[in-house]
Amino acid sequence: MNSIAAFSQWLSERDWAMDFAGSAQVYPIVLATHLACIAVFGGLILLTNLRLLGWTLKSFSISDVIGRFRIWKRIGFVIMVTCGLLLAGSEANKYYYNPYFLVKLTLLVLIGVHGLVFRPSVYLNTQELDRAPVIPPRAKLAAGLSLALWIGVVSMGRMIGYYEGPSELGIPLGPVKQSLYVQPQDRSLCAIWTERFPD
Amino acid sequence: MLFLQANPVAQALNSAEWVFPTAEIFHIVGFGISIGTIAAVDFSLLGGGLRRKAAPRLLRDTAPWTLTALTIVILAGLVLFLTMPLDYLRNDSFRFKIIALIFAIAFNYTIHRKVASSENISPPLGILVGSVSLILWVSVVAGGLFIAFVTA
Numbered sequence: 572m573n574s575i576a577a578f579s580q581w582l583s584e585r586d587w588a589m590d591f592a593g594s595a596q597v598y599p600i601v602l603a604t605h606l607a608c609i610a611v612f613g614g615l616i617l618l619t620n621l622r623l624l625g626w627t628l629k630s631f632s633i634s635d636v637i638g639r640f641r642i643w644k645r646i647g648f649v650i651m652v653t654c655g656l657l658l659a660g661s662e663a664n665k666y667y668y669n670p671y672f673l674v675k676l677t678l679l680v681l682i683g684v685h686g687l688v689f690r691p692s693v694y695l696n697t698q699e700l701d702r703a704p705v706i707p708p709r710a711k712l713a714a715g716l717s718l719a720l721w722i723g724v725v726s727m728g729r730m731i732g733y734y735e736g737p738s739e740l741g742i743p744l745g746p747v748k749q750s751l752y753v754q755p756q757d758r759s760l761c762a763i764w765t766e767r768f769p770d
Numbered sequence: 771m772l773f774l775q776a777n778p779v780a781q782a783l784n785s786a787e788w789v790f791p792t793a794e795i796f797h798i799v800g801f802g803i804s805i806g807t808i809a810a811v812d813f814s815l816l817g818g819g820l821r822r823k824a825a826p827r828l829l830r831d832t833a834p835w836t837l838t839a840l841t842i843v844i845l846a847g848l849v850l851f852l853t854m855p856l857d858y859l860r861n862d863s864f865r866f867k868i869i870a871l872i873f874a875i876a877f878n879y880t881i882h883r884k885v886a887s888s889e890n891i892s893p894p895l896g897i898l899v900g901s902v903s904l905i906l907w908v909s910v911v912a913g914g915l916f917i918a919f920v921t922a
Binding site: 640733 | 791794795798799801802803805806807808809810813818821824827828831832835904907908911912915916919
């Protein structure tokens with residue numbers, strides 16, 4: 572077992588992790604909060620980027636939109652990440668080899684890189700953008716990339732629950748959280764699941 | 771009622787494995803856009819985000835995005851529903867969600883629109899309408915998620 576696998580296994584065996592992942596109330600509430608953040612705060616990321624593209628909110632300055640949404644986006648980000656850490660951490664033994672989860676993590680790292688690259692010239696440079704006669708291409712590039720990365724994160728997040736697990740690779744799966752892997756709608760997955768794990 | 775579950779649309783939708791997850795992604799990204807733009811107006815009504823007196827302009831600029839995305843969410847939601855209508859109709863969380871959705875849409879296009887598009891919104895009214903709107907829409911999202919967690 573490599574060290575990531577060992578760590579993930581260790582993490583998911585902590586008391587808090589087992590209590591959390593096994594809870595019929597707390598787990599879905601945290602998941603619902605994670606999802607509601609997409610609606611409540613994701614929209615602010617969207618509007619910021621649409622403003623940089625010049626597609627909407629044109630009667631507001633870029634400084635106004637970016638400056639006034641910033642604190643709300645930060646609050647949303649903290650709530651979303653806290654919930655995400657609980658969700659992934661408590662079942663780390665099932666997440667660390669999930670390809671959708673790994674792509675999602677990679678996209679989140681790229682979002683960090685995106686911030687480092689574009690903050691100085693775009694997101695912290697809004698007064699200059701407002702003075703420019705047309706929105707500079709680098710601002711539009713930053714906005715387009717940000718939109719693509721965030722839509723990717725949301726899509727991959729949903730797909731995590733569809734991964735059936737690499738049982739064919741011989742990696743042992745713990746008792747799987749029924750609600751995460753076999754939703755009532757996923758009849759095909761249900762069938763596969765019963766085949767693989769008769770008990 | 772059984773014809774609902776065995777309807778030709780459901781059979782077509784269930785015959786391909788990618789339909790459900792794809793519709794879900796459209797549903798989620800769509801509600802991110804539609805509810806997100808509504809939430810931006812709510813924040814402004816609450817006195818955070820863009821200033822309260824900017825609410826009418828904010829509403830005017832975002833309304834087409836809200837409506838377009840809401841249409842996409844509902845269409846994608848309809849696809850999800852039609853894959854197994856009876857199971858959804860029996861699901862308490864689904865029923866709660868639909869009721870919350872009806873209230874949320876009705877509120878959004880009556881009181882919310884009227885208040886957000888008026889000049890000089892009084893702070894208590896702004897805070898009340900912004901909070902009710904956020905609570906209604908969060909209830910819709912939470913109700914949707916709980917569909918998978920309640921046993922029908």
